[in-house]
């Protein structure tokens with residue numbers, strides 16, 4: 001049984017579309033990252049999964065419980081930890097009182113251990129907390145009853161870089177224990193570090209579900225070559241070579257020497273083809289240096305986020321499949 005399953009899940013706020021026909025499943029023990037630009041529908045999915053709002057159409061289950069079956073969902077939620085994007089607390093009470101209250105309500109088997117990692121000033125009223133301290137308190141509250149599934153909305157927002165690392169390390173350790181995570185994020189480096197799979201949502205639609213590695217594979221490599229000669233226009237007109245730039249210019253210069261600096265020419269492009277034809281082509285030149293690197297994850301995601309880039313994604317993916 002998947003930890004989370006949605007089937008054609010749709011939520012409208014009046015005429016405003018939150019999400020449309022969204023189907024996905026998160027397996028037990030998986031860390032699933034949910035990505036998308038502002039207003040894409042991430043929080044809408046999370047709030048619907050937690051039963052804070054009803055779907056307009058479609059269905060969803062959390063740990064087997066139908067989100068529209070209040071009783072079943074209430075039972076399932078005792079095994080779920082929720083970390084909201086902007087934790088709302090009664091501002092007058094202290095962090096310690098909140099911990100006690102949550103402990104009485106849901107149980108507390110882990111707060112001591114968690115407070116060693118995340119240490120908000122427990123004896124101060126929450127209203128006096130900094131953004132980072134609020135987030136740390138919310139983390140302790142979400143994990144203290146040792147849930148099987150964590151649903152988190154931008155969990156590292158407000159944490160300083162050191163605490164962000166602590167949190168990601170903690171997620172990795174929890175994953176080893178078999179805990180399932182479903183979380184929304186804008187921070188691609190953290191997604192890279194902890195996620196087994198990612199789903200990308202745009203304009204309320206799920207546009208991609210994939211492993212991070214497969215996304216990167218399909219997005220091709222960044223190739224940068226330094227040549228001792230001046231290649232002709234079209235020298236890198238290879239199947240699978242995109243956005244070829246010479247000496248930092250996107251246009252091949254008519255005056256071939258103009259693209260040369262210090263007697264060498266630098267050519268860079270994104271490459272989704274096979275290596276053999278590329279290497280053969282490179283060896284026709286006076287090859288001085290060659291770097292083939294992963295495309296930056298930001299670029300990969302921008303292709304999915306940017307509506308205008310849709311055609312580019314389709315073209316690059318089709319070529320990668322052909323290659």
Ligand SMILES: Nc1ncnc2c1ncn2[C@@H]1O[C@H](COP(=O)(O)OP(=O)(O)OP(=O)(O)O)[C@@H](O)[C@H]1O
Nearest residue numbers: 013016017018036037038039040041042043044045
């Ligand atoms: N309570 C609401 N009433 C009306 N419209 C809403 C409501 N909540 C969300 N929306 C709309 O639904 C769409 C999806 O919003 P949602 O908050 O789910 O996006 P998000 O991906 O979480 O965005 P962000 O990254 O900015 O948090 C947006 O157009 C938003 O304006």
